[in-house]
Amino acid sequence: MSDTAVKTPAAAPTAPPPKRDRGRLLKALAWVALLVVLLAIPLYLDAAWLKAGQYMMIGGVGAIGLTLLVGQAGQLSLAHAFFLLAGATGYTVLSGPSDDERVIGLGLDPGLSLIGAVVVAALLGLAFAPVSGRLRGIYLGVASLSLVFLGLYFGQSAETLTGGTSTGRTPEPFSLFGFPFTNGGPEIELMGVPIRQAERLWYLFLLLTVLAFVVAKAAVRSRVGRSWRAVRDNEAAASVMGVSVTRAKAGAFAVSSAYAGLAGAMTVLWFDILKPDESEFGTYGINISIAFLAMVIIGGLGSVPGALVGALIVNGLPQVLSLYSADLGWFSGTGDGALTPILVSSFVYGAAIILVVLFEPGGLAAIGRRITPAKKPHLPEEQDK
Amino acid sequence: MNTFLQLVVNGLGKGAVFALLALGFVIIFKATEVVNFAHGSLVLFGGYLVVVTREALGWVGASLVGIVSAGLLALLLERFLLSRSRHADANSLALLTIGVDVIITEEIVRRLGVTLPFLGDAWDAKPFQLGGITLFRTHLVALLVAAVLITAFTLAFKYSNWGVAMRAQAENREAAALMGIRSSRVTATAWVVAGVLAGVAVLFIATQDFSGAGLSRGTHSIALAAFPAAILGGLDSTAGAVVGGLVVGLVEALSAQYVSFDFSKSAVFLVMLVVLVVRPSGLFGTRESTRV
Numbered sequence: 001m002s003d004t005a006v007k008t009p010a011a012a013p014t015a016p017p018p019k020r021d022r023g024r025l026l027k028a029l030a031w032v033a034l035l036v037v038l039l040a041i042p043l044y045l046d047a048a049w050l051k052a053g054q055y056m057m058i059g060g061v062g063a064i065g066l067t068l069l070v071g072q073a074g075q076l077s078l079a080h081a082f083f084l085l086a087g088a089t090g091y092t093v094l095s096g097p098s099d100d101e102r103v104i105g106l107g108l109d110p111g112l113s114l115i116g117a118v119v120v121a122a123l124l125g126l127a128f129a130p131v132s133g134r135l136r137g138i139y140l141g142v143a144s145l146s147l148v149f150l151g152l153y154f155g156q157s158a159e160t161l162t163g164g165t166s167t168g169r170t171p172e173p174f175s176l177f178g179f180p181f182t183n184g185g186p187e188i189e190l191m192g193v194p195i196r197q198a199e200r201l202w203y204l205f206l207l208l209t210v211l212a213f214v215v216a217k218a219a220v221r222s223r224v225g226r227s228w229r230a231v232r233d234n235e236a237a238a239s240v241m242g243v244s245v246t247r248a249k250a251g252a253f254a255v256s257s258a259y260a261g262l263a264g265a266m267t268v269l270w271f272d273i274l275k276p277d278e279s280e281f282g283t284y285g286i287n288i289s290i291a292f293l294a295m296v297i298i299g300g301l302g303s304v305p306g307a308l309v310g311a312l313i314v315n316g317l318p319q320v321l322s323l324y325s326a327d328l329g330w331f332s333g334t335g336d337g338a339l340t341p342i343l344v345s346s347f348v349y350g351a352a353i354i355l356v357v358l359f360e361p362g363g364l365a366a367i368g369r370r371i372t373p374a375k376k377p378h379l380p381e382e383q384d385k
Numbered sequence: 386m387n388t389f390l391q392l393v394v395n396g397l398g399k400g401a402v403f404a405l406l407a408l409g410f411v412i413i414f415k416a417t418e419v420v421n422f423a424h425g426s427l428v429l430f431g432g433y434l435v436v437v438t439r440e441a442l443g444w445v446g447a448s449l450v451g452i453v454s455a456g457l458l459a460l461l462l463e464r465f466l467l468s469r470s471r472h473a474d475a476n477s478l479a480l481l482t483i484g485v486d487v488i489i490t491e492e493i494v495r496r497l498g499v500t501l502p503f504l505g506d507a508w509d510a511k512p513f514q515l516g517g518i519t520l521f522r523t524h525l526v527a528l529l530v531a532a533v534l535i536t537a538f539t540l541a542f543k544y545s546n547w548g549v550a551m552r553a554q555a556e557n558r559e560a561a562a563l564m565g566i567r568s569s570r571v572t573a574t575a576w577v578v579a580g581v582l583a584g585v586a587v588l589f590i591a592t593q594d595f596s597g598a599g600l601s602r603g604t605h606s607i608a609l610a611a612f613p614a615a616i617l618g619g620l621d622s623t624a625g626a627v628v629g630g631l632v633v634g635l636v637e638a639l640s641a642q643y644v645s646f647d648f649s650k651s652a653v654f655l656v657m658l659v660v661l662v663v664r665p666s667g668l669f670g671t672r673e674s675t676r677v
Contacts, residue, residue: 076476131658134665137476138420142616143661145609146654153651280606280650290483297480339495346491353484357477358470 038206043191047198051270052319057205058266059315061212063295063307065259068216070293071302072225073252074232076137078289079128079144082151083121083257085276085284087264088171090117092274093161095172103169104160110174114265121261122254129250136235148286155276155284168275171268174204181269205266209308212259216304219255228252260292291315294349298356300363309364313352317345391518392638398524399595400634401531405586406611407618407626407633408535409579414620415555416575418475423462423482424583425608426489431455431584432591432600433493436502444506451504452584458489459580463573494602501599505592512594523594530585535627538578542623547574555621583608610637610650613657619670628668632656 042050062080069075095113096105108116128147135143155162163169174181181200188195219225227248230238239245267283268274281287295314299306321341356363406424413421435451442450462485467478503509508522542548550571553561562568590607591600598604614633618625633653640652666672 131662135661136665138479138620139616139661139665139667141420141479142612143658145612146651146658149651149654153647156647157645279603281602286606286609290487293480293483294487343491343495346487350484350487350491353487354466354481357473357481357484358466361473361477 035210039203042195042199042202043193047196048323050198050202052316052323054201054205054266054270055319056312056316057209058263058270059292059295059311060209060308061266062260062263062292063299063311064212064216064304065256065263066292067296067299067302067304067307068219068228068259069252069256070296071300072220072232073228073249073256075132075249075252076141077132077144077253077256078141078286078293079147080256080260080292081284081286081288082147083125083260084264084267084288085151085155086121086124086257087117087261088268088274088284089162089264090120090261091265092163092169092171092268096169097172102160103163105172110172111176113172114174114262117265118258118261121264122258125254125257126250128253128257129246132253133246133249145286145289148284148289149280151284152277152280156278162276163274165276165278168273170272171274173272174201174269176204201269208262208266212262213304213308216259220304224248224251291349294353298349298352298363300356300365303363303365305368306363306365309368314345314349317348318342321345387518388642391520392642393635394518394520395524396635396638397631398521398527398634399638400614400631401524401528402586402589402595402630403611403614403633404535404627404630405531405582406608407614407630408538408623409582409586410611410615411618411620411623411626412551412575412582413579414615415623416551416572417467417478419467419482420475420479420620421482421579422479423486423489424579424611425605426486426493427455427459427580427583428587428590428608429490429493429600429605430458431580432504432587432604433496435504435588436497436600448504448588451587452581455584455587456577456580459576459583460573463576468569468572490602490605494605497600501601503592503599504588504590505595509592509594521594523589523592527589527595530589534582534585539623547571551575610653613653617657617660617667619667621671622667622669625667625669 094116098107227243231248295310299310318341431451434454435447439447508526511522550566614629618629641649
């Protein structure tokens with residue numbers, strides 16, 4: 001669309017600049033309002049709902065990482081579940097007690113371990129660079145799938161790290177500077193609501209999600225993000241312009257793996273157990289890789305806020321459905337052929353992928369962009385091809 | 386030595402099945418440049434219809450129904466979903482097939498519940514001796530069937546009108562269309578053929594000898610192992626699919642015996658990674674070149 005086509009003669013002389021400013025202000029206000037709501041939620045919802053919300057935030061963090069890789073850098077990856085496992089194992093091993101006979105633990109501070117887990121995942125992503133740098137599109141997608149299978153094998157065989165498929169191992173509960181994110185420690189009350197494990201973890205996860213969001217936004221706007229998009233659009237042209245294609249590709253993969261690693265550490269805190277999968281369809285299996293891809297597609301490839309909405313749908317739906325079903329008596333069937341919340345949400349997000357590709361390739365982000373008042377011609381980065 | 390020979394025959398038998406599946410990926414990719422992530426669900430769908438109709442039609446009839454319906458489902462997918470979004474690029478269509486796969490697979494796994502029926506009644510679990518080695522009939526039948534089907538396909542691909550049209554379209558879609566080749570027909574046939582191959586393959590996959598388990602979610606993941614087969618052969622090479630399939634079968638059989646069963650699944654993918662690092666477009670794939 002050319003600029004001249006949009007301008008109407010009446011609006012042209014005065015209207016555009018203030019309109020854009022107002023749009024940005026509104027947008028900023030909307031974000032602040034959202035944050036306030038998110039901060040207040042633990043005061044009003046009970047632990048089960050908080051738990052569901054935390055699971056959505058795990059999805060959000062992972063999806064942001066994947067949207068940077070798939071949408072911004074143009075590299076299809078099905079390996080996200082592997083890096084989730086890497087982060088989960090990393091956190092558990094680094095923070096685990098060092099005197100356990102059955103499994104290895106380094107006894108580090110949980111906060112440090114969380115950072116360590118992210119670093120471990122990022123390094124593993126970097127180690128995949130010889131492969132990810134050489135391959136493109138579907139070839140890379142299937143090649144990265146191999147990491148999920150390697151992860152499965154690792155989980156089964158490296159029992160001293162993962163605790164094995166039968167029992168798993170318990171992670172050290174998170175604490176920051178001696179403040180535990182459990183029911184123990186100092187009694188805190190906020191407006192009459194005791195801030196216990198569920199509430200504390202909610203705030204921790206919210207902090208991590210906001211951090212992940214802000215960093216991703218910054219990356220997208222920076223030189224790095226620009227080099228990713230250059231490589232996505234045309235590798236040859238990018239290298240002619242002086243972008244190091246191998247470095248940009250490896251960097252994108254490492255960053256996305258780091259996000260997945262963080263999501264993995266959050267996962268293990270959420271489940272309160274590290275349990276590697278027995279088959280390829282578990283907590284760290286193919287289906288999880290696909291679920292993350294679904295979040296990213298539904299949200300609109302490359303859009304950071306879109307990834308969050310995608311996570312809300314894909315990770316949130318089974319949680320919300322199972323919470324409601326307890327109240328409403330849905331999904332009461334068990335055993336053979338029962339409709340479970342997970343099944344229903346699989347149907348929903350499968351259908352959502354199909355609909356998005358058919359009718360709105362830009363995903364929910366494109367819809368959002370159309371209905372928000374502010375046009376952002378100066379920010380081309382979130383457009384999908 | 387005998388164990389080794391036995392493993393090789395078993396590996397080739399499994400490989401033949403992987404080759405059938407990999408060929409399905411390749412045919413679709415050649416015709417449309419779409420990678421069909423829903424291939425595993427075609428496999429499950431064919432198998433499920435065998436289960437449903439077996440009592441009424443007997444094994445032969447049910448198998449035919451399964452094979453035909455897998456082909457039909459592929460045709461429906463192509464007609465109703467993929468051909469409608471001709472302007473979407475091939476990668477987003479691949480993502481679309483992921484959505485399709487999730488829905489079909491979940492539904493069939495739900496319907497199967499805890500029953501895991503075996504499908505290869507005609508040859509299942511009847512090992513026999515040959516010169517001191519014990520062979521599974523499933524693997525031999527699979528080899529035979531795959532050899533016949535793949536030969537037939539190769540001949541058709543080389544000499545029939547459909548094959549010529551298909552190759553022309555793979556070469557240059559627009560030019561082929563200008564020469565009067567009806568691309569929608571070529572594409573539709575490609576999907577049907579791929580679906581039929583998937584329907585045949587499931588008759589071998591969901592057997593005791595092949596996977597040790599009946600039709601289940603695991604069947605879908607075995608179909609997924611044909612992915613490395615197609616990729617390491619080269620996604621646009623039919624010969625590559627056959628070679629890739631056999632390599633995958635052999636690697637899986639040998640590593641299960643000599644390393645560990647758990648490792649055999651990842652061994653396939655490891656081999657694929659090594660091949661890809663050396664040859665990014667697979668063993669027989671065409672290299673992509675860019676013009677600036």
